[in-house]
Amino acid sequence: MSTTEHNIADDFATPRRDRLRRAFFRFSQSKLSMLGAVMVAAVIFFTVFGTVLAPYPEHVAGGVDTASRFMPPSVAHPFGTNELGQDVLSLVMAGTTVSVLAGFGVVLIGSVIGTLVGAVAGFARGWIDEVLMRLTDLTLTIPGLILAMAIAAALGSGFGNMVIAIALSWWPGYARLVRGEVLAAREEVYVTAARALGATPKRILFRHILPNVVSPIIVKMSLDMGFAILTVAGLGFIGIGVRPPTPEWGTLLSVSRSYMPDYWWTAMAPGLAMFLAVFGFNLLGDGLRDVLDPKARR
Template sequence: MTAVKWTAGAPAAAWSTAWRRLRRNTGAVVGLALLLLLLLCALLGPLLGDGAATQDLAARLSGPSAAHLLGTDQLGRDVLTRVLSGARISLGLGMGVMLASLVSGTLVGLIAGLLGGWWDEAIMRVTDIFLAFPSLILAMAISAALGPNLTNVMIAVALVSWPAYARLVRAQVLALREREFVEAARALGGTPGRIALRHLLPNTLTPLLVQGSFDVGSAILTAAGLGFIGFGAQPPTPEWGAMVSETRNYITQAPLASSAPAIAILLTVLAFNLIGDGLRDVFDPRQQR
């Protein structure tokens, strides 16, 4: 067998190649452009101060004007200001949920794959229980039990998102733990923890990166759904799902008040899905031939 010599610059070269492939993917470029626009909106939101909560009942349900580019809602609040402020909330919530579920799911998957036996069986049966429930229904139940607010929404959505990472990492560990480089590390006296961190975990980063990019959009959509039905952010928090819920009864009088946050949700989820599709194409060996 010919030994493979790894150089110090090999990981950097691999990521550089992946970045070049990603830039040639039209969908990923569009997704990145949308994401940059959304990040800019999130940065602009705090600069507006309390504008998202400022009421002007004399101008309620007004159409677009120089003073209010997207009109006002039922309480006379500027729709554009609230949408921009909501970008920070929704993006922060989506990223927070993704990171929490990724870390917890990865840890569970590593333990199950490394230990095997009845540990693996017990952990996977618990994972199956979480997967047996529709994610939105389970998130509703958890949010209702904890109380409706942004922090509890993040906890609820993270609790229904971790099983996907656990199963993904477990599958990768089961495929890799009998490979030659793992056996060599074990023969040299490597502890299970060291083998997991130095040899197994780095080889799961690619599928985790792809899964995480999809799950940010999914988390934002789930949180918006919870906000719409009253289990998420509470008024006057300018969360997009709650904004759609508050203004849905006035859609004929001020259509932008409800359609603007809905379009913001659509564009955000689309951006992360396009990025996820691009990453999957970049790291798919069949696309690299």
């Protein structure tokens, strides 16, 4: 009996392994997708270890060295120093942790809220669908950055408040995406079979429908990471996000603009880091979209 069950499990696992192998092969065939994966891996590495590996940790902690202010790029300071004599490279490396974690928090919270709203609206339909979608449309009429600025100003500065403020303006896109996917999935044969077997609506939605519509959600999350990082930097640039001395890319750019173009290196490092992070996540998202697109499967 156990041998039979083991064989059945192997029969189910083999197609899954084959799909994963084919998906990885398609992903690896795209040079841009692999470049995006490498760039994202580097960003994640500095997100985890950037503060530890910073060559001048005392500058990350808020220390100043006025005797070394505005030094141009050199061997000791590859990206120069700022108006306080702090090593710009160390600040950018430590700022990766704040910027990327904030972007990930925004995308995670926004996707969870939007997925729940869209799934309930698409599955329940009727007046529940109307109420939830009109609320979504109302939120979409307000520009996301302006809404985030208003919420952040009301909540106050700080890492957590900034993430919550942006996430509350981020969920409508996921709600509309998931609602459309659920509306299509609820008419599939496996949903009809689950109803015939007596499955509850909650079980049908969360055990049968949502697992089958997760692919477009993952693709959108990967594509949204870059835009979330830009939004976090935007709030930091105008002074609503994380405040100094905590290093954050937008805050570093905001301070450095006062010294442009004479001390251009103070803005080059955070701007370059932001560009590479956004570019990498966009390339990775495009690659995942090609792999997870059901029409591309063979």
